[in-house]
Amino acid sequence: MNRALVLLLSLTCGISVGNIYFPQAISPLVATGLGVPVDAAAMVATAVQFGYSIGIFLLVPLGDRVPHRLLITSLLAITGLGLLAAAAAPALPPLVAASALIGTTNVIAPLISPFAAGLAGERRRGAVIGTLLSGSIGGMLLSRAFGGSLGEWLGWRAPYLVSAALVLIVAVVLACALPSTEPPSAQRYPALLGESLRLLRTEPELRRSCFYQAMVFGSFTAVWTGVALLLTSPVYGLGAPAVGALAVVGAATMVCTPIAGRQADRRGPDAVNLVCTIGTITSAALLAVGSFGGAVGLVSLVLGTLVLDVAMQSGMVANQVRIYALRPEARSRLNTAYMTCAYLGGSAGSWLGVRAFAHFGWPGVCGLVVLLSGSALAGLLLSMRRRGAGAAV
Incomplete structure (x- = not known):
């Protein structure tokens, strides 16, 4: 696992993850271009998330x-x-169907992560995972800016065309650059699927990681689905590029995830998860001020989304460090169970975020974040208390 390979895999993760997130920034443009309501166009982003969950599992x-x-x-x-x-x-129905297909087959980052974890030494695992996640974050952030700006300039179809070209080029490069590896299992496909479910049932540390990430990632997708509706609403009256510009502020997360990985290697995943869940709740308080609009509202949205991005991605690193230490011969199956739960939480968060915004406005989205991340914090504190009691005995 040399540095050049890590950087290539990180770039691949970024391009792949970008395909999941740029639809969030262009949903208002899709609504205008296809003549459908904005909340209906938001189903494109939800379909990608749902397809991603299915692809991770299958x-x-x-x-x-x-x-x-x-x-x-x-x-x-x-x-x-x-x-x-x-x-x-x-029309919208074929676009939603294509989006579900994109999400289903676009599971490159969840495949690369256990692959790289197996190539990296145990002492570097957290740092390597953090670097790969930095690439994913870069793709997430830049794709929103890229999608919003390019879509405003050339129409909502342009981001899809450019993304298709990037993905196909990367496929050719990886076909030449990836090392040849022997798969660790000879199980038949149905047994592989069943093993992921069995691991979820038998590994409590895996279940903990799944629950934490599902709650925090649900908060994350609820905010980013809702913020596109907020910024393009009469409160701010901004266009799709504003969503992408707001996302770029989270570039600081690319620096934070390798640090989170090193802290998880040194202090353990629970310590990182604790800081991250508290950070997610804090972000909700900052984001709530955004409902007032104006310069103060924009500043609060910038700060709130930055804290949310750092907390969600750093928590992802901690959870993966925890699960990859469980069963080295089954890392892809462990990651299957983990990422499926995480993205089901993300899909639910996106869906609930749209509904919360429709019924209660932006404060409803912020309240949803508190509810979800508060559940994760309560579960984490209970687990840490039990561990402390067990250690004392």
Whole structure:
């Protein structure tokens, strides 16, 4: 696991993850372009998240059975074709269907993470995972800015076309650059799927990680789905590029995740999770001021989304450090269970965020964040208390 390979894999994660998030920034443009309500167009972002959850469950376990080079490059090629289909969609239903396909096959980052964890030494695992996550964060942030700006300039179809070109180019590069590896399992596909469920049932540390990330990631997607509606509403009257510009502020997260990885290696995942869940609740208080509009509201949105981004991504690193230490021979299956739960939480958060905004406005979205992240904090504190009591005995 040399530095050049880590950087290449990090770039690949960024390009792949960007395909999941740029639809959040262009949903108002999709609504205008296809002549549908804004809340209906938001279903495009929800479909991608839901498809991603399905893809994680159905495809990521193959990382323990199929050589990574073949699996990753094949899925990238299919994703590129799905992006081309989305760009050509004549109406909302075909676009939603293509978005679900994109999400399903775009599970490159969850495949790369256990692959890299296996190549890295135990002492570097957290740092390598943090670097890969930095690439994912860069893709997440830049894709929103890229999608909003390019969509405003050339129409909502342009981001899909450019993304398709990037994905297909990366597929060719990885076909030449990825090392050949032997898969650790010879289990048949149905057994691989069943193993992910069995691990979720038998590994309490995996269940803890799944719950924490589902709650915090649900908060994250609720905010980013709702903030596009807030910024383009009469409160601010801004366009889609404003959503992308707000996302770029979170670039500081790219620096924080490697630090979080090193702290998880040194202090343990629980300490990092505790800081992250408290940070998520704090972000809700900052974000709530955004409902007043004006300069003060914009500043609060910038600060709130920055804190939220750092907390969610740093918590992701801590949770993956925890689960990859459980069963080295089943890292893809562990990551399948973990990421499926996380993105089901993200899909639910996106859906609930739209509904909360429709019924209660931006304060409703902020209240939803407190409810979800508060549940994660309560579960973490209870677990830490039990561990402390067990240690005392």
